[in-house]
Amino acid sequence: MAATSRGTPPVPPDARPRLTVLSGPSGVGKSTVVAHLRKEHPEVWLSVSATTRRPRPGERDGVQYFFVTDDEFDKLVANGELLEWAEFAGHRYGTPRGAVLRRLEAGDPVLLEIDLQGARLVRESMPDARLVFLAPPSWDELVRRLTGRGTESAEVIERRLQAARVELAAESEFDVTLVNTSVEHVARELLALVDVV
Ligand SMILES: Nc1ncnc2c1ncn2[C@@H]1O[C@H](COP(=O)(O)OP(=O)(O)OP(=O)(O)O)[C@@H](O)[C@H]1O
Numbered sequence: 001m002a003a004t005s006r007g008t009p010p011v012p013p014d015a016r017p018r019l020t021v022l023s024g025p026s027g028v029g030k031s032t033v034v035a036h037l038r039k040e041h042p043e044v045w046l047s048v049s050a051t052t053r054r055p056r057p058g059e060r061d062g063v064q065y066f067f068v069t070d071d072e073f074d075k076l077v078a079n080g081e082l083l084e085w086a087e088f089a090g091h092r093y094g095t096p097r098g099a100v101l102r103r104l105e106a107g108d109p110v111l112l113e114i115d116l117q118g119a120r121l122v123r124e125s126m127p128d129a130r131l132v133f134l135a136p137p138s139w140d141e142l143v144r145r146l147t148g149r150g151t152e153s154a155e156v157i158e159r160r161l162q163a164a165r166v167e168l169a170a171e172s173e174f175d176v177t178l179v180n181t182s183v184e185h186v187a188r189e190l191l192a193l194v195d196v197v
């Protein structure tokens with residue numbers, strides 16, 4: 001089945017912003033879609049966030065995240081090294097400022113995969129950023145995906161689903177919504193928005 005999109009259509013190429021923020025509820029498929037996109041288009045640069053969460057099996061420091069201690073995260077905040085940061089389901093996550101700004105200055109398309117709070121902060125500090133919301137085909141499918149991933153305890157899944165209700169209610173704040181029915185389709189739609197084609 002094809003992915004569908006809602007919201008503002010892409011603006012003409014010469015007016016496209018080069019910073020794209022992808023948000024959406026936990027388990028909707030953000031990382032899966034971005035990994036698919038970057039497999040075919042490695043030129044799309046994805047910011048690697050810092051987090052105080054522990055790595056999941058298979059996750060490597062500096063690849064999925066920079067895994068840091070609470071003290072290290074405090075220092076990143078105190079030194080102004082984060083473009084934005086937020087607490088999500090009991091852990092802190094933040095976007096390293098320096099790397100993002102260097103990429104943007106170089107004219108490279110930049111993609112952030114962050115939560116709703118982070119998206120709102122980026123909108124305030126960088127109003128030209130394009131905010132993309134990844135929505136699930138249905139609530140039941142979101143629960144299936146988050147549970148089926150098998151990486152979180154029942155308690156953590158419950159916290160993430162509570163956050164998901166808030167995030168889904170904020171869809172209208174985003175410039176574009178992509179519905180993740182098909183990873184391939186939605187990755188193609190995201191690529192068009194990220195402005196590298
Ligand atoms: N279109 C899809 N159809 C079916 N399953 C999907 C689809 N997209 C992703 N999934 C599956 O859903 C699960 C959650 O995906 P993923 O980890 O990418 O979500 P996420 O939005 O990055 O979550 P989080 O915010 O918690 O990091 C994974 O098991 C993934 O394989």
Ligand SMILES: Nc1nc2c(ncn2[C@@H]2O[C@H](COP(=O)(O)O)[C@@H](O)[C@H]2O)c(=O)[nH]1
Binds near residue numbers: 024
């Ligand atoms: N505000 C920010 N949110 C971020 C950042 N990096 C990731 N995230 C979001 O956190 C949740 C949970 O991620 P998980 O890897 O523990 O499942 C998810 O919505 C991510 O998009 C960030 O730098 N800032």
